[in-house]
Amino acid sequence: METFLTIELGTWMFLVIGAVFSGYAILDGFDLGAGTIHLFLKKEESRRIALNAIGPVWDGNEVWLVIGGGTLFAGFPKVYATLLSSFYIPFILFLVLLILRAIAIEFRSKEPMLWWRKLWDIVYSFSSTMIGFTLGVVLGNVVLGIAIDENMIYKGGLLDIFNPYALLTGLTVVALFALHGSVYLVMKTKDRLSDRLVNISKTAGMFFTICYVLLSIATLVYVPHAAEDFKETPILFGIPVVTLLLLLNERWLIEKKKYWLAFLSSATLTALLLVTIAIGLFPNILISNIDSAYSLTIDNSAASQKSLGIILTFVLIGAPLVLLYTLFLFRTFKGKVELDDMSY
């Protein structure tokens, strides 16, 4: 096994992919969340402002999904293949929803008719919400472990995927994104719209808190390997405590009108949720609930050492560039949204 800074390349790859998906959740999370709360904004102008707040960035945010998919394929081909084929229907729905959402965003403001705009608003909000939900369901199943045999072939049925634990994870992700998205919109808007969004963010925050507490309890009860981790390393109990503190902190920052810091708080919450899951999984990636010997681990599912080295080199060169572009984009469009002739 080759190493870099004393850590094995496979582990680096695991960290990189975790970071990319966290980046995706933080970035696309806020624009998906903005979609979830879209219908709670009643006035046409408010909806247009909300849509244009994500307008220049949502496409760039989805890039993180593309990079995540690409690095997973390259770094852990067996995980990529097994995960996507096992969750065939959920992933197909996910792709269909992504396209529907892109259609809704692009086409909603191209016609002035009320029915046209209302229709696309509903499609936009529904697809944004369901994308987060589907990802949450998949994530919940990954935490639980799935029925894969010794040949990495999925033996479960479609209904096994939609188990209560996974559904609860789905709801939690939707609530988290709604919170994250509403705080983003608060930051990008002014006056009465901004006040309205502050109220929405309060509701979303409460909804997330309830989901999170339920999910934490469910994890301890239904996910034995996670419960074991917590017993062995009691310091992990700090994670839910930090999460709840961050939630309180975010509320306080919104009251103080420090919206940028509040946005960072919910971004941290998002990352923390994924970090918690990654710690729980490590060094497994896809746990088999048929027999733990069939689980896909970092070691048994990574690409060749040579390939890992190449991809990690790409990341080392590419990541600073991607961060630079992203900062440039966000700087260009910083401040409150103003509608102009190129707006949605």
Added chain:
Amino acid sequence: MDVEILSRLQFAFTIAFHYIYPPLSIGLGVALVVFEGMYLRTKDKHWEQLTRFWIRIFALIFGIGVATGIVMEFEFGTNWAAYSRYVGDIFGSALAAEGVFAFALESTFLGVLLFGWNKVSPRVHFFSTVMVTLGSMFSAIWIVVANSWQQTPAGFKVVGEGMTARAEITDFWAMVFNPSSVDRIMHVWIGAFLAGTFLVLSVHAYYILKDRFVEQSKKAFGVILVIATISALAQLVSGHGSANGVAVNQPAKLASFEGHYDSLAVADMYLFGWVDDATQKVTGVKVPKGLTFLIHQDFTTPVIGLNAFDKNDRPGLVNFVFQTYHLMIAIGMFLIGLTLLSLFLWWRGKLFNQRWLMILFSFSVLLPQIGNQVGWYSAEVGRQPWVVYGLLRTSDALSENVRAEQVLFSLILFTLLYAILFALFIYLLNKKIQHGLDFSGTETSKHEKNIKL
């Protein structure tokens, strides 16, 4: 129908639909760079109008390209899990490189290109336009590298057996520069230039016919016609290079292109024809010994025919490969004739009076599109029964757990979705074209103020 047929249909359908858009984006990107560059140099209002008009069209096309492209990235895993495990080491790294180096560049600067006209200085905007165009061309490099590796695998070794066999990289650069990469990247790029330039030519020919925005349209038509002509000619050269490569690396595919069965015979080249796979006869108009001449530069050397391969190791749909290949070439030749004639008339100052030619150009947007599509059909169907030539059969590449009804479900879903998407695309494209280049009434932009200063 079985899983293999359905999965192949689904992949073919989603990739063919997707492939309408990226070539248009690349070609249109080049046109945008030209228009905006001219605007920055001359400060001529017409070039600004052209730039802003085509940015709107570009936004529409690029958006659909991204949405349908994400589907492709995940479909390898959903429908072709065995393939993904087998090639992940190689194919995955090309896809990862595409995401990190190309897609991130284009999508980020796209935000500035579309929404930054009033936010950034004209130079920064122009820079963003160039970056988006370069990014989309880099994307094409990595995707074509990945596909070319499936045609002419190189720089790898096979590790393991049976279910656990997989190809591992031994030499990254040998993988990237596999025998067909460079030829095929050029061929794809030029095809994209043709797709984009002919969209521009088509719209401006339409305006000239309708007597709208005539001055702007004549300017745009002239400069884009030059690019289209160079591209059409270059495509002939690049196509010849590609075919020579196929002759060396994938003889069964080349034989299918011309319906050539007998390895002991010199090979003819058909202008058009019909292959009867049962009798192994081709009926049509041919240049005798033409293929032999193109490949070997003489009239006596035989060309490897389909019968040199076991029936299970060569393409089944020979006539399909033959027809799509010949249609591509016919379109390519027609575009060369059309652009050369138009360039001549333009030089003589007579081009825009030729009503019939303007009508022809209005519809000409379809030709490079059809050419690009059928070219890919012949390349991919001609590779069968292999998904990775000589290494992995398409029938061994499927997801083991996915059942026919699931694929049927997703295929129906994609068909419905893409039908809606396509209808909306045509509707909005038409609307933008009918609206035209006039965006007056919008406020004087910061951009214009900057330009004046």
